[in-house]
Amino acid sequence: MDSDVFEDSEFERRTERAQRLMREHRLDALLLTSQPNFRYFSGFDSQFWESPTRPWFLIVPAEGRCIAVVPELGAPLFEKKWIQDVRCWPSPRPSDEGVSLLTDALQSLPHPFSRIGLEMGRESTIRMPLNDLLELRNRLRGIELVDGSPCIWKVRAIKSPAEIRCIRQICQIASAAFENLPQRLAIGRSEIEVCKDLTIDLLKRGADTVPFMAAASGPGGYAQIISRPGVRRLQDGDVLIIDVGATLNGYFCDFDRNYGFGKLSRGALSAQQAVWEATEAGIAAAVPGSRTSDLWAAMMKVLERAGMPGNNAGRMGHGLGLQFTEPPSNMSDDHTVLEEGMVITIEPGVEYEKGKMIVHEENVVVTSNGAELLTRRAPCVMPIV
Amino acid sequence: MDSDVFEDSEFERRTERAQRLMREHRLDALLLTSQPNFRYFSGFDSQFWESPTRPWFLIVPAEGRCIAVVPELGAPLFEKKWIQDVRCWPSPRPSDEGVSLLTDALQSLPHPFSRIGLEMGRESTIRMPLNDLLELRNRLRGIELVDGSPCIWKVRAIKSPAEIRCIRQICQIASAAFENLPQRLAIGRSEIEVCKDLTIDLLKRGADTVPFMAAASGPGGYAQIISRPGVRRLQDGDVLIIDVGATLNGYFCDFDRNYGFGKLSRGALSAQQAVWEATEAGIAAAVPGSRTSDLWAAMMKVLERAGMPGNNAGRMGHGLGLQFTEPPSNMSDDHTVLEEGMVITIEPGVEYEKGKMIVHEENVVVTSNGAELLTRRAPCVMPIV
Numbered sequence: 001m002d003s004d005v006f007e008d009s010e011f012e013r014r015t016e017r018a019q020r021l022m023r024e025h026r027l028d029a030l031l032l033t034s035q036p037n038f039r040y041f042s043g044f045d046s047q048f049w050e051s052p053t054r055p056w057f058l059i060v061p062a063e064g065r066c067i068a069v070v071p072e073l074g075a076p077l078f079e080k081k082w083i084q085d086v087r088c089w090p091s092p093r094p095s096d097e098g099v100s101l102l103t104d105a106l107q108s109l110p111h112p113f114s115r116i117g118l119e120m121g122r123e124s125t126i127r128m129p130l131n132d133l134l135e136l137r138n139r140l141r142g143i144e145l146v147d148g149s150p151c152i153w154k155v156r157a158i159k160s161p162a163e164i165r166c167i168r169q170i171c172q173i174a175s176a177a178f179e180n181l182p183q184r185l186a187i188g189r190s191e192i193e194v195c196k197d198l199t200i201d202l203l204k205r206g207a208d209t210v211p212f213m214a215a216a217s218g219p220g221g222y223a224q225i226i227s228r229p230g231v232r233r234l235q236d237g238d239v240l241i242i243d244v245g246a247t248l249n250g251y252f253c254d255f256d257r258n259y260g261f262g263k264l265s266r267g268a269l270s271a272q273q274a275v276w277e278a279t280e281a282g283i284a285a286a287v288p289g290s291r292t293s294d295l296w297a298a299m300m301k302v303l304e305r306a307g308m309p310g311n312n313a314g315r316m317g318h319g320l321g322l323q324f325t326e327p328p329s330n331m332s333d334d335h336t337v338l339e340e341g342m343v344i345t346i347e348p349g350v351e352y353e354k355g356k357m358i359v360h361e362e363n364v365v366v367t368s369n370g371a372e373l374l375t376r377r378a379p380c381v382m383p384i385v
Numbered sequence: 386m387d388s389d390v391f392e393d394s395e396f397e398r399r400t401e402r403a404q405r406l407m408r409e410h411r412l413d414a415l416l417l418t419s420q421p422n423f424r425y426f427s428g429f430d431s432q433f434w435e436s437p438t439r440p441w442f443l444i445v446p447a448e449g450r451c452i453a454v455v456p457e458l459g460a461p462l463f464e465k466k467w468i469q470d471v472r473c474w475p476s477p478r479p480s481d482e483g484v485s486l487l488t489d490a491l492q493s494l495p496h497p498f499s500r501i502g503l504e505m506g507r508e509s510t511i512r513m514p515l516n517d518l519l520e521l522r523n524r525l526r527g528i529e530l531v532d533g534s535p536c537i538w539k540v541r542a543i544k545s546p547a548e549i550r551c552i553r554q555i556c557q558i559a560s561a562a563f564e565n566l567p568q569r570l571a572i573g574r575s576e577i578e579v580c581k582d583l584t585i586d587l588l589k590r591g592a593d594t595v596p597f598m599a600a601a602s603g604p605g606g607y608a609q610i611i612s613r614p615g616v617r618r619l620q621d622g623d624v625l626i627i628d629v630g631a632t633l634n635g636y637f638c639d640f641d642r643n644y645g646f647g648k649l650s651r652g653a654l655s656a657q658q659a660v661w662e663a664t665e666a667g668i669a670a671a672v673p674g675s676r677t678s679d680l681w682a683a684m685m686k687v688l689e690r691a692g693m694p695g696n697n698a699g700r701m702g703h704g705l706g707l708q709f710t711e712p713p714s715n716m717s718d719d720h721t722v723l724e725e726g727m728v729i730t731i732e733p734g735v736e737y738e739k740g741k742m743i744v745h746e747e748n749v750v751v752t753s754n755g756a757e758l759l760t761r762r763a764p765c766v767m768p769i770v
Contacts, residue, residue: 045612052708053712073699122482122514123514124437124515125510128510129508129534130505130511147516203584211435212432214433225458226433226459228432314476315477318438
């Protein structure tokens with residue numbers, strides 16, 4: 001449980017910040033069903049989210065502490081924790097999987113606005129059967145279920161010092177593991193073998209979990225950056241990218257590193273140079289008051305000057321925290337204003353020839369003094385095996 | 386990608402089985418948004434599901450192969466694979482995150498029933514913003530969005546020989562890792578330390594991922610079975626349980642093992658004996674034609690004869706496959722008839738004193754000859770360290 005890592009005051013502050021925004025958005029409560037939102041406001045951590053059988057509900061009321069409406073088998077995890085109002089039903093019970101209990105809990109709150117915010121919008125999903133949600137809506141007569149996502153994301157976007165410590169620590173763990181990796185790399189080894197070694201090294205260095213490890217390789221670059229490591233064996237002239245999302249206390253790092261094998265083509269070396277410099281420009285631009293579209297422009301300017309087209313990722317970085325990616329996006333039509341405490345990835349990429357990408361990524365926190373690196377900066381010249 | 390593991394014919398058979406059921410349920414198509422359903426029907430595997438930014442849509446039409454409607458950056462993963470109709474939009478694009486493209490794809494299908502099945506029901510969630518789903522519903526005038534879950538779960542419940550091979554293999558890997566664990570156990574070590582060793586051993590033995598590892602320990606038993614391993618150090622008289630969900634090609638094992646430390650209380654030993662015997666009874670009862678309520682009754686009979694009350698899990702086992710838990714549930718009011726090819730967990734548990742549980746679990750496949758163990762049967766007497 002996160003209550004072993006964070007003080008109660010951490011959850012109080014998160015809740016109070018949400019409650020201020022809820023008043024602005026005219027919401028009586030937030031109803032949360034997804035793992036990261038539940039965890040953010042309660043500190044509740046369980047891998048039981050892997051099982052789709054049981055929903056877990058958290059209510060952020062307009063005042064006071066959160067209310068948990070959860071399956072009976074989870075109740076012991078809330079004992080002596082910050083959340084004190086825990087209501088349980090015997091689950092599984094498909095005929096009424098918590099819906100009655102949840103209805104009662106929501107109806108008994110004061111409802112000056114008659115509006116409850118759900119995880120309905122951008123980059124959000126509701127983790128309960130839609131049939132049950134429709135039943136809940138029918139029972140909550142006179143209370144409207146509306147989009148609470150803008151409010152939720154706004155609270156989560158600004159990280160507390162304790163959250164930043166977690167992200168910095170996992171970034172440092174992954175940086176060390178990446179720096180240690182070349183000794184495990186060799187022409188003839190497969191992506192899978194290399195990535196398994198890296199996963200084990202991350203765990204040994206203190207990562208709690210490694211939910212994301214994408215890898216791709218090819219002569220002078222790679223065609224995509226989202227697949228799991230494959231059976232392909234590394235060859236002379238290859239560039240290998242590994243992109244890691246490891247966690248500590250639920251908080252992710254998300255960055256990649258490139259490794260060259262043998263003699264790289266001139267094109268690959270130029271692309272590497274361009275994205276390294278674009279990363280520098282992105283980091284320099286990440287100051288309070290800048291917009292995410294400014295970050296995009298700063299990176300694009302470097303890539304264009306180098307004569308490099310962008311890649312197909314559609315953005316060059318994003319928010320980072322309890323999820324591997326969070327809003328906002330560094331892209332031309334996202335004009336989110338950066339504020340102190342935001343943690344973002346700086347992630348320029350090029351596809352300098354068809355099927356040959358080079359992508360870089362670093363993680364930074366926005367401070368009053370500009371961007372502070374959470375990762376250890378990748379070398380300007382990629383390590384060659 | 387699973388297309389490297391499974392033949393195209395595997396996906397053809399899955400799709401044809403769904404299409405037969407869709408006719409019975411009067412559905413023109415299934416619209417799938419969640420990772421396991423997308424993967425089941427397409428073989429598409431990516432860890433990019435960790436990022437909430439982009440939805441991924443799969444359409445199972447009434448005839449022919451599936452249609453993928455996916456973000457552009459994922460397109461390379463579909464090249465030369467079973468799915469040939471892949472439609473892409475440049476993502477992120479929050480103003481239209483695939484909704485127009487999806488609307489067109491669904492509208493262009495024949496719609497004799499004017500009904501499209503969604504993941505709306507039991508143990509299902511829809512992984513797209515609800516706002517976007519409401520927009521889709523508005524645009525699909527004359528076509529009703531209905532619950533497709535019964536149809537989806539019915540297809541997935543019967544595992545193919547290739548699926549069973551994957552589950553058997555991961556069960557064998559985890560069985561070997563559990564059998565090897567006692568040499569890493571010692572009084573004074575913490576749950577976290579022991580579980581990290583087990584995770585690394587699982588990866589070294591060939592598991593792809595270890596998304597679930599719950600652990601709990603206490604004198605003579607444990608108060609719950611769903612938390613992550615904690616800082617608690619093992620003591621004389623403790624029972625430690627570790628419950629593992631590791632995967633191979635996406636397929637889970639889900640079973641636990643208990644370990645005793647020093648001298649166990651008489652109550653703990655009796656409880657261990659009772660749940661071991663209840664597991665035997667559950668395995669013996671898992672024959673085609675039995676109902677899941679019969680499995681429950683067979684296990685309960687043994688526990689009651691031993692004078693043991695049940696625990697708070699609410700069921701004594703469940704389906705298993707691409708998800709860590711799947712329907713059905715072994716419980717008194719679930720009367721699902723077992724069929725050949727179903728993979729289920731047999732999971733009796735007792736709370737013989739307040740805060741002292743003992744739970745056992747094995748994984749079996751239902752065959753014409755009865756239950757076949759996929760795990761290596763736990764010893765009747767728990768290993769004592």
